[in-house]
Amino acid sequence: GAGVSQTPSNKVTEKGKYVELRCDPISGHTALYWYRQSLGQGPEFLIYFQGTGAADDSGLPNDRFFAVRPEGSVSTLKIQRTERGDSAVYLCASSPQAGGEQYFGPGTRLTVT
Amino acid sequence: KNQVEQSPQSLIILEGKNCTLQCNYTVSPFSNLRWYKQDTGRGPVSLTIMTFSENTKSNGRYTATLDADTKQSSLHITASQLSDSASYICVVRDNNAGNMLTFGGGTRLMVKP
Numbered sequence: 001g002a003g004v005s006q007t008p009s010n011k012v013t014e015k016g017k018y019v020e021l022r023c024d025p026i027s028g029h030t031a032l033y034w035y036r037q038s039l040g041q042g043p044e045f046l047i048y049f050q051g052t053g054a055a056d057d058s059g060l061p062n063d064r065f066f067a068v069r070p071e072g073s074v075s076t077l078k079i080q081r082t083e084r085g086d087s088a089v090y091l092c093a094s095s096p097q098a099g100g101e102q103y104f105g106p107g108t109r110l111t112v113t
Numbered sequence: 114k115n116q117v118e119q120s121p122q123s124l125i126i127l128e129g130k131n132c133t134l135q136c137n138y139t140v141s142p143f144s145n146l147r148w149y150k151q152d153t154g155r156g157p158v159s160l161t162i163m164t165f166s167e168n169t170k171s172n173g174r175y176t177a178t179l180d181a182d183t184k185q186s187s188l189h190i191t192a193s194q195l196s197d198s199a200s201y202i203c204v205v206r207d208n209n210a211g212n213m214l215t216f217g218g219g220t221r222l223m224v225k226p
Contacts, residue, residue, distance in 0.1 A: 004156070035216075040122075040218070040219070040221070041218050041219070042117075042202050042204075042216030042217050042218045042219050043157070043202075043216050044216070045213065045214065045216075048213075056213070091156055091157075093156070099206075101147075101159055101162070102159075102214070104156025104157045104158070105156050106154065106155050106156050107154075107155075107156055
């Protein structure tokens, strides 16, 4: 069956621009997670959705980062006024229920020049 | 702060050899520990999961061990193959935090012919 998909796979943007990263979870999965992974490091938690609501957004580094999941399925991570330090791979994962195994997407590699 | 430390950071072995990767954690109270395999440019994929009461779990050529008293885990790879070249990430779930995972930095394994 279809796994978690993320688009785009690669995104290059200039410093100061706005970007949106999309995550399509596995159908029926209620929990959705966003992570950021810098080169050579493990993923770092950003935000977790249970259904349409953000159950935990404690990992968002600052108010330039925002994520939505309006219909409880697809999620969009939005980054305003991008900075070079935002360059990383942004991973999305979904889970059938809270606390269940997380299935990861391939990630979006964001490069801010 | 919950931490997960992995060693070595990187490892090169010859095809057919065995290797052992280490994971130490401070997460408490502990819910479960997973080892993930992450191929280059892909999202992490779960290899094994162990709860507090489990000491060892195997998945093919992968065998994970857990010592909950010393808060240590290891992943042993037997008869390595070229396709084992990847990053291996130790991930610990904090029982208090519900769905929060703490990721180690990973061990980058390269298997050479």
